[in-house]
Amino acid sequence: MSYELKKSLDTVLDFIPDEKQTLLFVDDEENNLQLLKRTFRGKYNILTAHNGLEALDVVKEYADVISLIVSDQKMPVMEGTEFLQHVKEYNPQIIKILLTGHVGTDILVSAINDCDLFQYILKPFELEELKIAVENGIVKHSMANNNKLYYKELRALFYKTIKAMSNTLDTKDAYTNGHSLRVTLYSMILAKELHLDNQYMEDIEIAGLLHDIGKIAMPKNILCKNGKLTDDEFKVMKSHPVKGGRIVFNIKKLQLISSWVKTHHEKWDGRGYPEGLKGEEIPLPGRIIALADTYDAMTSTRSYRKALSHETAIEEIKRCSGTQFDPKLAELFISVAEEINFARQHPVEMYEKYSFLGKNIDFKISSEAAANARVIEETQAVQ
């Protein structure tokens, strides 16, 4: 066997899963069904039906397991093309082969398009011809599924990378442990209250995890300083949103959220940084993360002061509503204060509940680390 042939054969074989795949044969003639059953049962699981309507019931029940359907065209109750048109409503990935007598080209073309046919086979046919069509169809089905699997794996890898970046930052210093996670969690609680759609929620989750990623570029003696920063040091630290925005912008899929990362230290009244944006000039996720970030900074122990209580932090948020914070968001935050407080005390469990990314990755953070999480934040928490 030539190398090229072996390579292409290996490729095809790679796409054929070990487990038996399931075929559905639809024909009103019992003899034909029996013949098809005998021919294919060694290699595949077989389902059968005697007309389109009956077959549709089978599809409804087994949509997720059927890989390929071979349907006769001429059947009582419901014809093959009508039945096959409905199949995509239950699972568009099922491969469809139609067995038909001689019909006009127009009818055939519209059948191919309307039913998304993989192949039609003119009757009478050789069994060998059908075997080849089924094998090819199964390869196509397996390839599509492998692509889906590959995409899923890529997605999981992407989120693992996000988590790894966030964890790296959170563990860079004992005081920052758990900060990004909690900020993300509080942001997601707010986002959920705003009824943002799933994609928006997912993007906010990523932005929350990466909001302080620019700190990776901060000198360690400033980032981990045991005490309050000098004016010069604070000036350096204030560059982290811009640096973070740049880092995130370089990741193609994350360009949308780079402006959210960049604006998480802006203030509603325009006194924030880096650009002094005001009100709704600040993107909504930037405002959400800013609020979550400040709450976490206030309720976490710093190297130079103890954590404020939840109640005191809420009072501060009330006081700074309309100046530091978006007043509507501050009001919303206060309305879910109890849930936020619970999340603060049980960040791991609550994050698992809220996370969209967590459903794609094996997310683990030690409870102890989370419980002991403390923050060193440059944010001048509401004073």
Ligand SMILES: [Fe+2]
């Ligand atoms: Fe920050």
